[in-house]
Amino acid sequence: MTGTQPTGAQTAGTQPKKTNAIVPIIIAAVVAALVVTGGVAYEVLRIMDGNVASPQPSETALQTQAPTATPTVSGTPATDLDADKLQSIVNSYSSTDAAVSVRPVEDGDEFDSQQANSKFVAAGFYLPVYLSAKDAGNASAMSSAESMMRTMSNDDGNTAIGDLGGLSALNGWASGAGYGNTDFQRMFGDVAASNSGYENYTSASDATKMLAATAKAGGTDLMSFDLASEGVNAPSGTTLNGHRGQGIKNSYNFFIVMKTGKTDVAVAVLTQNMGKDRAAALTSDILAEVAAEVK
Structure with a gap:
């Protein structure tokens, strides 16, 4: 008699089903294949992408970017002067009887020698x-003053001083304008007053300040005295406009604006007890050195 098998019992001779155990293995294999395939595909795409133009990394862009140019200022360049060399030239003539000042009309270094702020006789100083x-x-004073500048006429200078209100008015203007070493005690050419102890004074530093002011006021070309006739040599490539003066104490002075083509420079050389030739030689040496430094 055959009995009924229990519902959960395995029938003798029947193999168990393995379908459910194989499925996870297949899925795992497929996933692994996809991962490998995807990696290969990614690598291929990356390599291909590297063969086409693409933006460079920001770091590379920074390294290859040209530096920004520094802005430059156009116009008259600044002038640099070698004070030691210029003082050495002055000292080779005299450290006490010569005063030299060099001042660019526009921007740049100024040079004042050791005596540049000392008062010297203002012979030939019409500025x-x-x-x-x-x-x-004052139109009347200006007319006489321009004639004085062109010809170095004492009479025209005295007429202009009179039109301005006399020596006290002139000295008041100088003081108010900041020219503290300039003091006129007599009229131009008044030998009697000079012999009585009245004299006109200025300093080399005041003189170059006035030369620069004259240049800025458009008066440089009025100074047309022939400096070469006094032994002053114009450096190559330059033009000189200036005055010269001689007076008591064997004073010999030169007041010059030198045009170099690069810049205009005011130069004042005041001397005493040196004579014309040495004063002219000192002036020529200073001009040559300044011209060499500003070119």
Whole structure:
């Protein structure tokens, strides 16, 4: 008699089903294949992508970027002067009887020798009259002052001083304009007053300040004295406009604006007890050195 098998019992001779155990293995294999395939595909795409133009990394862009140019200022360049060399030239003539000042009309270094702020006899120094007349706006004084500048005429200078109100007015203008070492005690050419102890004084530093002011006021070309006739040599490539003066104490002075083509430079050389030849030689040496330094 055959009995009924229990529901959960395995029938003798029947193999168990393995389908459910194989499925996870197949899925795992497929996933692994996809991972490998995907990696290969990614690598292929990456390599292919590297063969086409693409933006460089930001770091590379920074390294290859050209530096920004520094802005430059156009116009008259600044002038650099070698003070030691210029003082050495002055000392080779005299450290006490020569005063030299060099001042670019525009920007740049200034040079004042050891005596540049000392008072020297202001022989041939017409600039205060011209600048005072210019500032005053006095047409009559200006007419005489311009004639004085062209010819170095003492009479025209004295006429202009009179039109401005006399020596006290001229000195008041100089003081107010900041020229503290400039003091006129007599009229131009008044030998009697000079012999009585009245004299006109200025400093080399005041003189170059006035030369620069004259240049800025458009008065440089009025100074047309032939400096070469006094033994002053113009450096190659330069033009000189200036005055010269001689007076008591064997004073010999030169007031010059030198045009170099690169810049305009005011130069004042005041001397005493040196004579014309040495004063002219000193002036020529200073001009040559300044021209060499600013070119």
